[in-house]
Amino acid sequence: MGDTEIIKEFLVESYENLDRLDQDLIALEKDPGNRETLGSVFRTIHTIKGTSGFLAFDQLEAVAHVGESLLARLRDGVLALTPEITTGLLSMVDAVRQMLGSIESCGGEGTRNDQELIASLTALREDKAPTAGVMDGPAAQKKLDPPAVAAPPANVPPLGDILVVEGKAKVSDVAEALEQQNAGDPRHVGEILVEKGAVKPQDVVDALNTQQQVRGQSASDSTIRVDVGQLDRLMNRVGELVLLRNQIVQYTNSSEDGELLGTSQRLNLLTTELQEGVMKTRMQPIGNVWSKFPRTVRDVALACGKQVRIEMEGKETELDKTIIEAIKDPLTHLVRNAVDHGIEISEVRQAAGKDPEGLLFLRAFHEGGQVNIEISDDGAGLNYEKIRNKARQKGLITADQAARMTEREIANLIFMPGLSTAEKVTNVSGRGVGMDVVKTNIEKIGGTVDVQSKAGQGSTVRMKIPLTLAIIPALIVTSGGDRYAIPQVSLLELVRLEAEQLRNGIERVHGAPVHRLRGRLLPLVYLNHELGAATNPPQSGDSRSPVASALENSAAESQSVNIVVLRADDRQFGLVVDEINDTEEIVVKPLGKQLKSINTYAGATIMGDGKVALILDVLGLAQRASVVNEVRDASMEKDAVGMYESAGENKSNAVLLFQYGENGRMAVDLTLVARLEEFSPESVEMAAEQEVVQYRGQIMPLVRVSEVLESKGRNPSKKAQESLHVVVYSDKGRSVGLVVDRILDIVEESFVMQRQSGHSGVMGSAVIQKRVTDILDVPGLIAAADESHVLAGVQP
Amino acid sequence: MANRQQFCTFFLKDQFFGVPVQKVQEVIRYQEMTRVPLVPAVIRGLINLRGQIVMAIDLRRRFGMEERPPSQLPMNVVVRTDDGAVSFLVDEIGDVLEVEEDSFESPPETLRGASRDLVRGVYKLQERLMLVLDAERAVANGEAGSEA
Numbered sequence: 001m002g003d004t005e006i007i008k009e010f011l012v013e014s015y016e017n018l019d020r021l022d023q024d025l026i027a028l029e030k031d032p033g034n035r036e037t038l039g040s041v042f043r044t045i046h047t048i049k050g051t052s053g054f055l056a057f058d059q060l061e062a063v064a065h066v067g068e069s070l071l072a073r074l075r076d077g078v079l080a081l082t083p084e085i086t087t088g089l090l091s092m093v094d095a096v097r098q099m100l101g102s103i104e105s106c107g108g109e110g111t112r113n114d115q116e117l118i119a120s121l122t123a124l125r126e127d128k129a130p131t132a133g134v135m136d137g138p139a140a141q142k143k144l145d146p147p148a149v150a151a152p153p154a155n156v157p158p159l160g161d162i163l164v165v166e167g168k169a170k171v172s173d174v175a176e177a178l179e180q181q182n183a184g185d186p187r188h189v190g191e192i193l194v195e196k197g198a199v200k201p202q203d204v205v206d207a208l209n210t211q212q213q214v215r216g217q218s219a220s221d222s223t224i225r226v227d228v229g230q231l232d233r234l235m236n237r238v239g240e241l242v243l244l245r246n247q248i249v250q251y252t253n254s255s256e257d258g259e260l261l262g263t264s265q266r267l268n269l270l271t272t273e274l275q276e277g278v279m280k281t282r283m284q285p286i287g288n289v290w291s292k293f294p295r296t297v298r299d300v301a302l303a304c305g306k307q308v309r310i311e312m313e314g315k316e317t318e319l320d321k322t323i324i325e326a327i328k329d330p331l332t333h334l335v336r337n338a339v340d341h342g343i344e345i346s347e348v349r350q351a352a353g354k355d356p357e358g359l360l361f362l363r364a365f366h367e368g369g370q371v372n373i374e375i376s377d378d379g380a381g382l383n384y385e386k387i388r389n390k391a392r393q394k395g396l397i398t399a400d401q402a403a404r405m406t407e408r409e410i411a412n413l414i415f416m417p418g419l420s421t422a423e424k425v426t427n428v429s430g431r432g433v434g435m436d437v438v439k440t441n442i443e444k445i446g447g448t449v450d451v452q453s454k455a456g457q458g459s460t461v462r463m464k465i466p467l468t469l470a471i472i473p474a475l476i477v478t479s480g481g482d483r484y485a486i487p488q489v490s491l492l493e494l495v496r497l498e499a500e501q502l503r504n505g506i507e508r509v510h511g512a513p514v515h516r517l518r519g520r521l522l523p524l525v526y527l528n529h530e531l532g533a534a535t536n537p538p539q540s541g542d543s544r545s546p547v548a549s550a551l552e553n554s555a556a557e558s559q560s561v562n563i564v565v566l567r568a569d570d571r572q573f574g575l576v577v578d579e580i581n582d583t584e585e586i587v588v589k590p591l592g593k594q595l596k597s598i599n600t601y602a603g604a605t606i607m608g609d610g611k612v613a614l615i616l617d618v619l620g621l622a623q624r625a626s627v628v629n630e631v632r633d634a635s636m637e638k639d640a641v642g643m644y645e646s647a648g649e650n651k652s653n654a655v656l657l658f659q660y661g662e663n664g665r666m667a668v669d670l671t672l673v674a675r676l677e678e679f680s681p682e683s684v685e686m687a688a689e690q691e692v693v694q695y696r697g698q699i700m701p702l703v704r705v706s707e708v709l710e711s712k713g714r715n716p717s718k719k720a721q722e723s724l725h726v727v728v729y730s731d732k733g734r735s736v737g738l739v740v741d742r743i744l745d746i747v748e749e750s751f752v753m754q755r756q757s758g759h760s761g762v763m764g765s766a767v768i769q770k771r772v773t774d775i776l777d778v779p780g781l782i783a784a785a786d787e788s789h790v791l792a793g794v795q796p
Numbered sequence: 797m798a799n800r801q802q803f804c805t806f807f808l809k810d811q812f813f814g815v816p817v818q819k820v821q822e823v824i825r826y827q828e829m830t831r832v833p834l835v836p837a838v839i840r841g842l843i844n845l846r847g848q849i850v851m852a853i854d855l856r857r858r859f860g861m862e863e864r865p866p867s868q869l870p871m872n873v874v875v876r877t878d879d880g881a882v883s884f885l886v887d888e889i890g891d892v893l894e895v896e897e898d899s900f901e902s903p904p905e906t907l908r909g910a911s912r913d914l915v916r917g918v919y920k921l922q923e924r925l926m927l928v929l930d931a932e933r934a935v936a937n938g939e940a941g942s943e944a
Binding site: 240243480482531532589591592593594595598600601604606610611612613614 | 829831842843847849851882936
C-alpha cells in the first residue's frame with residue numbers, strides 16, 4: 001500500500017514540475033542568460049531523475065539523466081542555449097509526460113524506444129548536430145492521434161501501450177499495426193489489432209476506458225483531489241440554501257420578533273460566506289489552461305516555419321472547473337489554428353509592412369455575468385471570397401444566400417462542419433473538423449462563439465461563456481407588471497426624475513429619447529417598449545415613432561420616471577422601468593435552448609416568493625435597442641455629446657440647434673460647444689452689471705442670445721421662472737455661457753450657408769432640417785455683447 | 797402478439813391525446829407562470845418546478861385551437877426532452893391507458909397542416925381515438941424566432 005501512495009505523490013509532484021518546466025524552457029529561450037530560470041530547470045530534472053531511479057523507473061531515469069547532463073553543460077556555460085537544444089529538452093519533457101501517464105494508468109512506463117531521443121540529447125550535449133528524430137519530436141507523436149479537436153494531452157498513454165502492458169497484445173503486433181497506420185491506414189490501432197485477430201474486442205474496449213480515465217484525471221492542478229461530482233452536489237445544495245435563505249429573510253423581515261430577526265440575519269451572513277467559499281473551491285484561473293499555450297505556439301510556429309509570439313491578458317480571470325475542462329480543447333485548437341492558418345510567414349508579413357513576428361493575443365474578462373475570452377491574431381484575416389465560394393461548392397449555402405450574406409455571416413461559416421479553405425491539410429489543422437467541434441463544445445456549456453476579421457489585419461474569435469451556477473447580486477425592477485433582474489455588474493447608477501425634472505430631463509436627439517446626465521447624453525431605452533412591441537420597432541430619425549408617443553404618454557401619466565444607468569460594452573445607456581425594487585443575490589439558472597437565442601435574456605432565477613423572474617442581458621438589450629453597435633468600436637470621449645457616433649464620413653457638419661426668443665432658430669457648430677448646462681435662475685449673480693454664474697470654479701459670464709440678437713431689453717418676468725439653458729463655449733481657458741431659450745436638437749447635415757451682412761453674431765443662414773436657420777458666430781456674439789455691457793474680466 | 801404500451805393521456809378541447817409514460821416526468825395542477833416577452837405566443841411562460849425552471853408550452857396554441865376560456869386553468873404535463881424538462885399546458889388530464897400496438901395507425905389524412913407534424917399516429921380505442929403527440933416536435937418548433 002505504501003508504494004502506491006508514494007507513486008501517487010511522485011506523479012502529482014512531477015506533473016506540476018513538468019508544467020513549470022514547459023513554461024521555464026520557453027522563458028529561457030527568450031532569455032538564455034537567466035541563471036535563475038536555468039537553475040530552476042536543472043533542479044527540476046534532477047529531482048525527477050532521482051525519484052524515478054529510487055522508484056526503479058529505469059527508462060524514465062535514463063531519459064531524465066541525459067537531459068540533466070545536457071542542462072549541466074548549459075548551467076556551466078560550456079554550451080549556449082540554441083533553439084535545437086530547447087526543442088530537444090521539450091521533447092524530453094514530452095517523453096517524461098508520456099511515461100508518467102503510463103505509470104499512472106498501468107503502473108509501468110510502457111513499451112518505449114527512447115533511444116533516438118537519448119541519442120539526440122547526447123549529440124546536443126556533445127555539441128554535434130541533433131538527429132532528425134528529435135526535431136520531429138512533437139510532430140512524430142501526432143501520428144497516433146485519433147482525428148479529434150487537438151492532439152490528446154501528451155500524458156495519455158497510447159492504446160497500443162496499454163494493451164501490451166496489460167498483456168493483451170504482443171509488442172510485435174502493436175508495432176505492425178502502427179506501421180500499417182503510418183502507411184496510411186486511417187483506422188484506429190485498436191481496430192487494426194482486432195481485425196488481425198491479435199486482441200479481443202473486449203480488451204480494446206477496456207483499454208479505451210483506461211485511456212479515458214487517464215484523460216479525465218490529469219493530476220496536475222490541485223494538491224487535494226476531490227471528486228468534481230462531489231463539489232457539484234455541494235454547489236447545488238448551496239444554491240438551494242441561498243434560495244431558502246432569500247425566502248426566510250423575506251418572511252422574517254415582516255416580523256417583529258427581535259430574536260428571530262437576529263437569527264435570520266446571522267443565517268444570512270453565514271449563507272453568503274458559505275456560498276462564496278464553495279464557489280471558490282471550484283473556481284480556477286484561466287491562466288491554468290493558458291500556461292500551456294506558449295509551448296503550443298512555439299511548437300506549431302516551428303512546425304510551420306513562422307515566427308509568432310503570444311501575449312495574454314486576464315490570466316487571473318476565474319472560471320468554474322468544469323467549464324475550464326470543457327474549453328481546454330477548443331482553445332487549444334483555436335490557438336493552433338491561428339498560428340497555422342491565420343498568421344503569415346515572416347517574408348509575407350514583411351512585404352505587407354508588418355512586423356515579421358506575428359502576435360497572438362489572448363484576453364479574458366468577466367462581463368455581465370459571463371466570461372469573455374478572445375483570441376486575436378494579427379495575421380492575414382479571413383478570405384471572405386474563398387470562404388463564400390468553398391461553402392457554395394460544398395453545398396452548405398445556396399448561390400442566392402451567398403450573394404446576400406454579410407461579412408460577419410460569412411465569417412461565421414467557418415464554424416460549419418467540413419469547411420476548410422486550407423491549401424494543405426497539415427498535421428496541425430486543415431481537415432475542417434476543428435472549428436465546428438469548437439462551436440459545439442462551447443455551445444454545449446451554454447456559451448456562444450463568433451469570429452470577426454479584417455482582411456490583411458487579422459481575426460478575433462470571441463467566446464462568451466455563462467457562469468451558470470453563478471450566484472450574483474442583481475437589481476430587481478418591475479416593468480409591465482413583471483419583475484426582472486439586472487446583474488449588478490452592469491449597473492452604474494439609478495436616476496429618478498420627478499415632476500419638473502421630468503419635463504426637461506428627457507429630450508430627443510434624432511428622434512430618440514436621451515437624458516442629460518452631468519453633461520453627457522444618455523440614450524434611453526424603455527424596457528416596456530423593448531419587451532412589448534416586438535412588431536413595431538422605432539424608426540430612428542422619425543420623431544413621430546412609437547417611442548416618441550410612448551414618451552408623451554408616460555410623461556403625461558406618470559409622476560416620475562426611473563432610469564437605471566447601465567453599461568454595455570464601452571457604452572452607457574439608461575433603462576427606463578416602472579419601479580425599482582431591491583438588490584438581491586440571485587441564483588442564475590440557464591434558459592432552455594429555445595429561449596437562449598433571444599439575446600435580451602441572460603437566464604432566469606427564482607425569487608424569494610417562489611416565482612420565476614427573467615434576468616436581463618444588458619448587452620443584448622442594448623443591441624436590440626440599437627444603442628450600441630454589434631462591432632466593438634473604440635469609445636470616443638466627447639464631453640458634450642457622447643453617445644451618437646455616426647459611421648459616416650465627415651462631410652456633413654454637426655451642429656447644435658436651439659431656439660432664441662419667440663421664433664428664432666439658430667445653429668452653432670458643435671465643435672465650438674464645450675457643454676450643455678442648466679442653471680436655476682437663482683444661481684445667476686451680478687458682477688459689474690454683468691450676469692454671471694459660478695461654474696466649475698470659474699465665474700462665467702452669461703450672454704443672452706435673444707437679447708443680443710433681437711436688441712430687446714431684459715425681460716425680468718421671463719427670467720424668474722424657468723431654469724436657464726446654457727450652451728457653454730470655451731476659448732483659451734475662458735468660458736462663456738450662451739443663454740438660449742430651448743435646446744432643440746443636435747443634427748449632422750451638410751448644408752450651404754449663405755452669408756448675410758447684418759447682425760453681428762450671425763454668420764449667415766442655411767436650411768437645416770428643412771427650416772431656415774441662422775448660424776451663430778460665437779466670437780461675434782460675444783463681441784456684440786461686449787458692446788452693450790462690459791464683460792467683466794474673468795479669471796480663467 | 798400483445799405488445800402493449802402505456803400512455804399518459806389528456807384532453808385538448810374535445811381531442812384526446814396520449815404521450816408514452818416513459819416520457820412523462822410528472823403531471824401537476826396549474827402553476828403560476830412568469831411570462832416571457834418576445835417569444836412566440838406558444839410559449840406561455842416559465843414555471844418553478846421544485847427549483848427547476850421549466851418552460852410551459854400551450855398546446856392549444858400549438859395546434860392552432862381557440863383559446864381556453866379565461867376561467868379554465870390548464871394542467872401541466874411535464875415531459876422529458878433531450879434538452880431538459882418541458883411542460884405542456886393541457887385542458888384536462890386523463891387516465892394512464894394501456895393500448896395494443898396493433899391498434900396503431902398513422903395520422904389520418906383529415907388532419908390539417910401543422911397538426912399533422914405534431915401527431916405521430918392514432919390509436920383506435922374502444923370508444924374514441926387517441927392521438928399520439930410527438931413531444932419532441934411540439935417542443936422544437938416552439939423555438940423562439942420561428943413561427944409554428
